[in-house]
Amino acid sequence: MIDTKQRILDAAERLFAEHGYEGASLRAIIADAKVNLAAVHYHFHTKEALLLAVVDRRLAPINEERLKLLEDCERNAAGRPPVVEDVLKAFIAPAFRLAQRGSHEPFMHLMGRLYGESGEVAHLVFKTQFRKVAQRFLEALARALPQLPHDELGWRVHFVIGAMAHTFRGTAVTEAVTEGFWHPSEAHPMLERLIKFLAAGLRAEG
Amino acid sequence: MIDTKQRILDAAERLFAEHGYEGASLRAIIADAKVNLAAVHYHFHTKEALLLAVVDRRLAPINEERLKLLEDCERNAAGRPPVVEDVLKAFIAPAFRLAQRGSHEPFMHLMGRLYGESGEVAHLVFKTQFRKVAQRFLEALARALPQLPHDELGWRVHFVIGAMAHTFRGTAVTEAVTEGFWHPSEAHPMLERLIKFLAAGLRAEG
């Protein structure tokens, strides 16, 4: 078999995304990966560690690219405050790009879900993975919106995270709710639509 | 004991909100409710039906109030398009109000989570509970934003749902990510902040 470990990661990614951390059993994962149950424990020791490995594999390069893009956009600004849309795009685009080439959307769905599974294993993910990136992007947003009070910025970032995570999650829920009224169009302009929406929200009023 | 059925509903609400549908076991629920396991099956037959009952109990009156407020705000508009902020407030305020009086926040957290648990039992909830309300509010938003293409409105509603659900879910994730940079201030202006943010996003550009 061509790399057991990776096949486990792929299956886990897909099933965690589809059924959540609690909802996806190791047995379902090994069946999907066509692998023996013991192999999971050999390579990852525990279910929780498997989730962290799944997240790590994709998120580490995404976060690197995010930081690189943010540096680019700050270099372009040359000392002046960066543009809100550019900062948002630096954060969101890497995740979307990865999702489109290579069909890694399961991972995006998973990340979207983890925002909702607060309180358990999910917190580990955010604490270990996002601390550094979040710090840098918050500073950039604060510079991009100098007139916005600190406290208000925090709330708006909270709303931004919500809209972003929900978009990562896919449109299934919205389609169920807006049934007959709306069906999602092509995916590409989605990124631009999202950024436009969020930037307007961040700049609201004065 | 003063009403077994209600104590089960209360415990289920809290634990489903805290650990998700899969993560909260019936045994944990009956322990919290100080009730026997068989009582759950007697009153609700199945775990899934219990979740639906939990949601129904609170969501039915909330959705009634939403429709009433929407009618009010359309009557005030007297034939002219309603104001975006008013439509948003008619939808969001009833959930917030219930959460603040009586301390029913567990239910809001639960609803927020269900948006993320797409694909399973959660879809049942949305299909059975939101169809009518969603239809009415979508029409109202379309009238409030006549210049916005139908397709674009759908996407923006999608973003609105995301920000709203995440706010219902509480700020734990955002606090973990923005640690040291932000701590949520008092809850009351939150509703106004959210509506201002969403309205600006809905009206973005032209």
Added chain:
DNA sequence: GTCTATAACGGGATAGAC
């Protein structure tokens, strides 16, 4: 490194006494 077999436990559901 990969398998089989099994341990040890917790899950939802049910029968039947009271």
Added chain:
DNA sequence: GTCTATCCCGTTATAGAC
């Protein structure tokens, strides 16, 4: 309507052969 006792299955995890 409420309880005890139990069924039966799926769960994670591990021991030990190959």
